[in-house]
Amino acid sequence: MNSRLSWRIIVLSGASAMLSLDQLTKHWVLASLGAVGARIELAGPFNLTLVLNRSNAFGLIPLYGEGLRWALTALGVTAAIILLCCALRRSTQPLSALGLALICAGVLGNALDRLRFGAVVDLFDASKLGFVWVFTVADVSIDLGVALILIASLVPLSRSRNVEHSS
Secondary structure, eight states: OHHHHHHHHHHHHHHHHHHHHHHHHHHHHHHHHHHTTEEEESEEEEEEEEEEEEESSGGGGGGOTHHHHHHHHHHHHHHHHHHHHHTTTTTOHHHHHHHHHHHHHHHHHHHHHHHHHHEEEEEEEOOGGOOOEEOOOOHHOOOOOHHHHHHHHHHHHHHHHHHHOOO
């Protein structure tokens, strides 16, 4: 099998797994907690708290009703399509491609919530650590994707420095 094709399969599988995990955890928290604000206290740094986020990341945009919902959904779907196209390009490094695909999965997970519920279903509450926002597997997927892209961008730099030092 072509190594580029196998990387594409790995990239798409990773994104699909993350999107599925995101949607499964949101389905579970909606079925288990039911009411917004309901909480399950856990040992350790996290609790599970059901929050419906009608704004964007970190609540930076004030609520403007249904127009904001559809604008954020359209922006998310458009961004996901662009990211997926970039991830599957021949010139994209495998680690960067996986990072782009994970960002795509996170963006799609949140866009699906906005389509289905009018808001993003958030559940992981790290307020015990002083973190004031509640987040999802989709948010973790986006963060992991960004981290992979940053790592991929630093790896060529470290290789070129090793070559320079050995010359």
